[in-house]
Amino acid sequence: MESTFNSGKQYINDNIIDKPTQCYGYDQSAFYGVLLGAMFSDLKIPTNEGKAVKLNNIDFANLEYGIYNIRITSDIKDVNKRCNKIFAFNPRHWYTHYCVQFAYEHREELGFKLELLHSHNHNAYIYDKMDITYSSNIFGDWFKHLTKFKHLSKESFNKAFNK
Structure with a gap:
């Protein structure tokens, strides 16, 4: 899992990596909350362990939920x-199925070539379909409360400042 390499370093100025830096992030559109909690989000999360497997070949158009050595x-x-704002190359070649799907779908415009690797005991970590749920099943109530609070706070702000 640690080898999937997708995080904030994906798009950051190389001159400040590993140096003390003051930076801030704001989620004005509540994208993070929407992604996790909205009923229309198609983000899925595993609820159980997956299985390490050795694949001989792969159908990139029909990937199972998991992590792949590609x-x-x-x-x-x-x-x-x-x-680099939309995709991070991984020097260890481990990618989530979301990243592999993206690379496969954009292979022509970005010149991506995808190759399943066979250098480890396993080259995929796959989750059973019964052990995957929509993120809204986990975070839906939190998102409803967050949205309600956000609207109440906005109304209070507008009343206080006559807006």
């Missing part, structure tokens, strides 16, 4: 700079 490359010059 080499993703591109023959387009500076593709990493072109797509």
Whole structure:
């Protein structure tokens, strides 16, 4: 899981990596909350352990929920700079199915090539369909309360400042 390599370092100025830096982030549109808690979100989360498996081949168009050991490359010059806001190359070649799906769907425009690797005892960690749930089943109530509080706070602010 740690090798999936998707985090805030995906799009950050190389000059400040590993140096004390003051930075701030705001989720004005509540994208994080919507992604986790909204009923229309299609984000899924495993509720149980998956299984480490060794795949001989893979159907990139029909991936199961999991993590895959896949080499993703591109023959387009500076593709990493072109797509670093939307995709992070992983030097260890472990990707979630979401990342693999993205690379597969955008392979023509970004020149991605995908190759299933066979250098480990397993090359995938797959979750059973019965052990996956929509994130809204877990975070839905939290999101409803967050949204309600956000609207109440906005109304209170507007009353206080006659807006």
